[in-house]
Amino acid sequence: MEYSLLCHSLYALWSSPVKKKLVVLGIMFLVWVYMLYSCVGHCSTMPSVLVGKETGTAVGRRTESGGADLVSRLLAKPQPWEDVESDYEEPSVRTAASRDLLNNEADRLEDWEEEMRAGEQRAPDPSALSSFSNGSGSKKLPQAIIIGVKKGGTRALLEFLRVHPDIRAVGAEPHFFDRNYDNGLEWYRELMPKTLEGQITMEKTPSYFVTREAPARISAMSRDTKLIVVVRDPVTRAISDYTQTLSKKPDIPSFESLTFKNRTTGLIDTSWSAIQIGIYAKHLDNWLQYFPMEQILFVSGERLISDPAGELGRVQDFLGLKRIITDKHFYFNQTKGFPCLKKAEGSSKPHCLGKTKGRTHPNIDPEVVQRLRDFYRPFNMKFYQMTGHHFGWD
Numbered sequence: 001m002e003y004s005l006l007c008h009s010l011y012a013l014w015s016s017p018v019k020k021k022l023v024v025l026g027i028m029f030l031v032w033v034y035m036l037y038s039c040v041g042h043c044s045t046m047p048s049v050l051v052g053k054e055t056g057t058a059v060g061r062r063t064e065s066g067g068a069d070l071v072s073r074l075l076a077k078p079q080p081w082e083d084v085e086s087d088y089e090e091p092s093v094r095t096a097a098s099r100d101l102l103n104n105e106a107d108r109l110e111d112w113e114e115e116m117r118a119g120e121q122r123a124p125d126p127s128a129l130s131s132f133s134n135g136s137g138s139k140k141l142p143q144a145i146i147i148g149v150k151k152g153g154t155r156a157l158l159e160f161l162r163v164h165p166d167i168r169a170v171g172a173e174p175h176f177f178d179r180n181y182d183n184g185l186e187w188y189r190e191l192m193p194k195t196l197e198g199q200i201t202m203e204k205t206p207s208y209f210v211t212r213e214a215p216a217r218i219s220a221m222s223r224d225t226k227l228i229v230v231v232r233d234p235v236t237r238a239i240s241d242y243t244q245t246l247s248k249k250p251d252i253p254s255f256e257s258l259t260f261k262n263r264t265t266g267l268i269d270t271s272w273s274a275i276q277i278g279i280y281a282k283h284l285d286n287w288l289q290y291f292p293m294e295q296i297l298f299v300s301g302e303r304l305i306s307d308p309a310g311e312l313g314r315v316q317d318f319l320g321l322k323r324i325i326t327d328k329h330f331y332f333n334q335t336k337g338f339p340c341l342k343k344a345e346g347s348s349k350p351h352c353l354g355k356t357k358g359r360t361h362p363n364i365d366p367e368v369v370q371r372l373r374d375f376y377r378p379f380n381m382k383f384y385q386m387t388g389h390h391f392g393w394d
Helices: 002-015 017-043 067-075 096-120 126-132 154-161 185-191 206-210 214-221 234-248 255-259 280-287 301-306 308-318 366-387
Strands: 048-051 058-061 144-148 167-169 200-204 226-231 260-262 296-300 330-333 338-341
Touching: 144 154, 144 206, 144 214, 154 167, 154 200, 154 226, 154 308, 154 338, 206 214, 206 280, 226 280, 226 301, 226 308, 234 255, 234 366, 255 260, 255 366, 280 366, 296 301, 296 308, 301 308
Parallel strands: 144 200, 144 226, 167 200, 226 296
Antiparallel strands: 048 058, 330 338
16 A cells, blocks of 8 residues: 555656656756766876877877976977076186087987987888787897997988898987986886897997996996997087087187187197097097907998998998998988988988088188197097008098
């Protein structure tokens, strides 16, 4: 009896049109509140999507403070030099430290630009993707390193070598043995690309050649590491070094004023890194304390331009690889004034180095150029003797 009365009451309540609408609206409201609550909780942790201009892919990033803040952070260029302005002194008070800051500023921006180019100019190699998609391959510490020299042609050499199927190289400069050594070898290994059996892992950081601690550190990693040094006429190299800095910092002193401690006496300022890097014999002596000469290959930066296939042949022999990179891989770009690849790694299109390569050098006083040639001559002769190779700079 009680059950039938209850059922009758519920039926009467439900049959009332007004009350029926109220119940339906109430249920809809509760569902809407629940969905809103769920959406807010989910969206606050959902990756925002940034479509990269360089890679053409959507890159997810987790953010707590909103997509706009994330985009601004990702698109902002790193500014490691933002405090340099206050440290840099006017030309009347010139110190070695201030000059090195100028060079470091340009170097780090150049590193950033090279890293961006490494991502935007090179599509993934389909064959490499298929090789590693099933987990094959592993990350190894490099068996060969391009250790120098800055503005010698190291980027060109690395880009050319990456055409070889048995060479895998990290694009950006790791700077492990000079700036990031405290991060440890496992951190360094993780930067490397995966390689298969028989492939060589490589990296290039030109500042290693002039870093006093680098030879001992690389030797501690592996005494069998093969070292490659791209060298160039030290006078031309110094002017190129200055040109790079000038492109980032147009208000720096003139090349002539930075070259001399005293212009009247003609005393060269060897504390300026643009000059110091070109004293190759001095830096090589440090490396020979840890590595035999047969483990170091010297590549001519000049011949890398005039005969890229010939120099690449020497490098492939040094690395114990088959000579696959030949004349057929190159064409000469008259506008830039150096060779380019007909097909870059992982691409079917021709590839030249970026706009930061092949800059037009400023006009330098011929007397200053001659004074620098006189300064470098004895060091060059010593370098020729040490390497058993005459580079023809004098």
